[in-house]
Amino acid sequence: xxxxxxMKRLALxxxxxxxxxxxxxxxxxxxxxxxxxxxxxxxxxxxxxxKQEILYECHNYAIDLGEQARQVAWATSDKPLERxxxxxxxxxxxxxxxxxxxxxxxxxxxSLEPEYRTKIVKRLREFDQTFQTLLLDAIADKSIPPIDxxxxxxxxxxxxxNITRWYSQEGSRTGPEIADNFVAFIINGICGGxxxxxxxxxxxxxxxxxx
Numbered sequence: 001x002x003x004x005x006x007m008k009r010l011a012l013x014x015x016x017x018x019x020x021x022x023x024x025x026x027x028x029x030x031x032x033x034x035x036x037x038x039x040x041x042x043x044x045x046x047x048x049x050x051k052q053e054i055l056y057e058c059h060n061y062a063i064d065l066g067e068q069a070r071q072v073a074w075a076t077s078d079k080p081l082e083r084x085x086x087x088x089x090x091x092x093x094x095x096x097x098x099x100x101x102x103x104x105x106x107x108x109x110x111s112l113e114p115e116y117r118t119k120i121v122k123r124l125r126e127f128d129q130t131f132q133t134l135l136l137d138a139i140a141d142k143s144i145p146p147i148d149x150x151x152x153x154x155x156x157x158x159x160x161x162n163i164t165r166w167y168s169q170e171g172s173r174t175g176p177e178i179a180d181n182f183v184a185f186i187i188n189g190i191c192g193g194x195x196x197x198x199x200x201x202x203x204x205x206x207x208x209x210x211x
Contacts, residue, residue: 005047009047009048010057012037012044012048013047013048013054013057013058013061014058015037016033016054017054017058019032019036019037020033020051020054020055025051025107025111030044030045030051033051052112052113053116055107055111055116056119056120059109059120060123063120063123063124065091066091066127068090068094069086069087069090069091070130072090073086073087079141079143080134080135080138080141080143081134081138081143081144084131084134084135084138085183085187087131087134088182088183088187089179089183090179092163092175092182093176093179095164096163096167096169096174096175096178096179097175131149131153132149132150135149135152135153135190136149143191144191145192147190152189156182156186159182159186163178163182
């Protein structure tokens with residue numbers, strides 16, 4: 001019964017997230033969410049108590065998808081760059097498959113109340129550490145040139161997280177197609193040395209950069 005409850009709760013949270021995405025998190029009441037889901041308010045409150053709880057669970061589940069992607073990547077290869085490719089591709093495919101219309105994920109973490117925000121920030125830092133480790137290991141084994149790995153992560157995670165703002169499952173591009181394109185953009189940029197620290201550049205390059 002507990003498993004069934006959690007499955008139904010997750011399904012409701014997904015749909016509630018879509019409801020928030022249509023009008024915005026702050027502009028949608030729980031009454032409107034219940035009406036959109038065609039359930040009574042008591043039925044809605046049986047699974048979730050507040051809008052904050054829904055927003056928290058949407059972010060929490062998105063990170064769960066990242067963990068699933070990490071497991072796939074680690075099972076696929078032991079090479080850092082290959083793991084990075086698989087992690088990025090799988091994560092984007094999962095996001096577009098599950099949260100394709102969940103623009104509510106764009107809602108800043110700061111909108112969460114402290115008790116929820118602290119938990120999400122902790123999990124995000126752990127996810128960020130996974131990418132840092134992969135990039136640093138890839139630099140160490142020379143599969144990519146020295147780059148500012150923190151800026152690289154900020155760039156590609158910002159781009160990926162923004163997908164839920166504009167992606168539509170009825171659009172001209174499928175989730176896997178978007179994943180392939182995004183991974184190509186990211187990996188080509190990283191392997192090309194974009195974002196390389198100035199301290200790592202040869203003198204001639206540094207001089208050219210100034211002019």
